[in-house]
Amino acid sequence: MSVKIGMIGAGGIARSHLSKLQKIEQATIVSIYDVNRDSAVQAAESVGARAADDVDSLLNPNEIDAVFICTPQFARDDLEERAARKGIHVFVEKPLGLDLETVQRKEKAIAESGIIHSVGYCLRYFDTVLKAKEYLQGRTIHLVQAQRFGTTHPALWWRTQSMSGGHLADAVTHQVDMVRFLAGDYRDVTAQFGSNSIAGVFPDATIADAGAVTFSLKSGAVGTITESCVSPYHGGSEVKFFGPDFFVHLTGNGKTLTIADKEEKVTLTSTQDPSLEQDKAFVEAVATGSREPILCGYADGMQTLAFSLAAHRAAELGSKVTL
Numbered sequence: 001m002s003v004k005i006g007m008i009g010a011g012g013i014a015r016s017h018l019s020k021l022q023k024i025e026q027a028t029i030v031s032i033y034d035v036n037r038d039s040a041v042q043a044a045e046s047v048g049a050r051a052a053d054d055v056d057s058l059l060n061p062n063e064i065d066a067v068f069i070c071t072p073q074f075a076r077d078d079l080e081e082r083a084a085r086k087g088i089h090v091f092v093e094k095p096l097g098l099d100l101e102t103v104q105r106k107e108k109a110i111a112e113s114g115i116i117h118s119v120g121y122c123l124r125y126f127d128t129v130l131k132a133k134e135y136l137q138g139r140t141i142h143l144v145q146a147q148r149f150g151t152t153h154p155a156l157w158w159r160t161q162s163m164s165g166g167h168l169a170d171a172v173t174h175q176v177d178m179v180r181f182l183a184g185d186y187r188d189v190t191a192q193f194g195s196n197s198i199a200g201v202f203p204d205a206t207i208a209d210a211g212a213v214t215f216s217l218k219s220g221a222v223g224t225i226t227e228s229c230v231s232p233y234h235g236g237s238e239v240k241f242f243g244p245d246f247f248v249h250l251t252g253n254g255k256t257l258t259i260a261d262k263e264e265k266v267t268l269t270s271t272q273d274p275s276l277e278q279d280k281a282f283v284e285a286v287a288t289g290s291r292e293p294i295l296c297g298y299a300d301g302m303q304t305l306a307f308s309l310a311a312h313r314a315a316e317l318g319s320k321v322t323l
């Protein structure tokens with residue numbers, strides 16, 4: 001079955017999905033909508049699709065089977081619910097939103113509709129990350145250390161706290177999610193965010209430039225996340241899991257995995273493109289009607305968002321917040 005796809009948003013991540021979808025035989029890109037008409041037209045022309053005039057004409061179940069929602073988190077409105085009501089399957093980018101109540105409402109509507117749904121936590125699709133998950137199954141983790149350093153996204157929305165939720169919610173969310181995916185749910189969080197440097201880069205920025213987060217997991221393991229979006233001389237991400245009889249280390253957003261224990265020390269580097277694997281899984285799920293290939297559904301993505309929101313609340317309160 002060919003899967004007919006519409007895309008809402010035609011910015012950076014939408015174009016990345018378009019290039020992946022073009023490599024998937026079963027996928028046909030039908031229509032693209034963006035508030036910026038020129039972007040929609042340009043993206044549509046590049047893939048032989050049509051530029052839709054508005055969301056209503058794009059969300060037409062006679063024309064598309066599935067929609068990719070690639071607008072920033074401040075600009076999702078009720079798109080997921082509108083698609084779900086029409087029986088249109090939904091892929092939506094991370095993070096799922098800016099407030100939990102709205103996302104919970106959407107989650108309910110999506111679950112009740114019975115549509116296929118997938119959230120853009122693409123790093124879950126690395127074979128190295130799946131291998132780490134398998135290895136950690138049944139092992140006792142006592143400490144987790146995650147970090148991500150880099151520079152800012154160029155868009156104004158991204159450096160505006162009320163539109164992006166900040167670096168932890170928008171980008172470090174991949175590492176927040178990797179910890180959950182591999183070691184289980186969070187129990188509580190404390191956090192501090194700083195902003196010593198960001199005004200020197202963007203005077204209009206309202207996001208923090210650094211975060212120091214501590215947490216415990218429901219398993220009893222404790223951990224930290226340190227992050228900065230103003231780190232031009234040292235970038236990258238790592239997640240480390242420590243146990244009494246092993247050490248698991250993921251670097252490069254999960255591309256490289258090292259496992260050390262008394263048997264051996266092995267390092268594997270993935271040759272996969274996790275975003276392509278993610279889009280293949282969604283298209284396959286829509287084509288077959290089976291959710292099985294999807295590694296992050298909407299309710300799962302909502303739990304990852306809940307952690308970042310709780311971290312910001314903990315920083316405001318100056319105390320621990322339980323999830």
Ligand SMILES: NC(=O)c1ccc[n+]([C@@H]2O[C@H](COP(=O)([O-])OP(=O)(O)OC[C@H]3O[C@@H](n4cnc5c(N)ncnc54)[C@H](O)[C@@H]3O)[C@@H](O)[C@H]2O)c1
Nearest residue numbers: 009010011012013034035036071072073075093094120155
């Ligand atoms: N999974 C990942 O690794 C990954 C990577 C990058 C971005 N993202 C996520 O994707 C989303 C978009 O990020 P981006 O980098 O593409 O941003 P971007 O600024 O490059 O593009 C956003 C696009 O959305 C359009 N837009 C804004 N409001 C709209 C609306 N109401 N209706 C239709 N179009 C609208 C803009 O005109 C723009 O073309 C964000 O939520 C971001 O966190 C995910």
